[in-house]
Amino acid sequence: MEEVLAAPSYRRQCEVDNLRIWGLPGETLNRYLDRSSCINTVAGIRVPTLFVCALDDPVSHALFIPYDRVAENPDVVLCTTEQGGHHAYLDANPGALPWCDRAALEWLTQALKLHAARGVVRSSHSRVG
Numbered sequence: 001m002e003e004v005l006a007a008p009s010y011r012r013q014c015e016v017d018n019l020r021i022w023g024l025p026g027e028t029l030n031r032y033l034d035r036s037s038c039i040n041t042v043a044g045i046r047v048p049t050l051f052v053c054a055l056d057d058p059v060s061h062a063l064f065i066p067y068d069r070v071a072e073n074p075d076v077v078l079c080t081t082e083q084g085g086h087h088a089y090l091d092a093n094p095g096a097l098p099w100c101d102r103a104a105l106e107w108l109t110q111a112l113k114l115h116a117a118r119g120v121v122r123s124s125h126s127r128v129g
Helices: 002-006 010-021 029-036 067-072 099-117
Strands: 049-054 076-081
Touching: 010 029, 049 099, 067 076, 076 099
Parallel strands: 049 076
Antiparallel strands: none
16 A cells, blocks of 8 residues: 555556556556456347446546447446546435445336346346245
8 A cells, every 4th residue: 555655656656556556567557457348348238228428537547438438338427527526426415325436226227127028138047045
């Protein structure tokens, strides 16, 4: 952690945090970011998926949101907000489920109902008890 805090730039912080701490020796930051981007997988998503992105996120910048690929996939929904930063969708009510979590749960509930009505969702779980 000391090395992350002492890094002279944000890029260096990312290199230390993402590559060294996560045990990715020999990896470059650019290659890591390319491999971990959703742009490589969004076209293949076949289950209801919600992406929530803050347009002021300093890490996952709005310029990198793959709007065209999201629009091409009917199983993907993109929600953008003006503010939220990076992992900062907090609620003003301490201890409450953050608004983003509540919104995601509501979206998922409705998506599952829609897919169930279409006969798409079949449970593979059996009830124990």
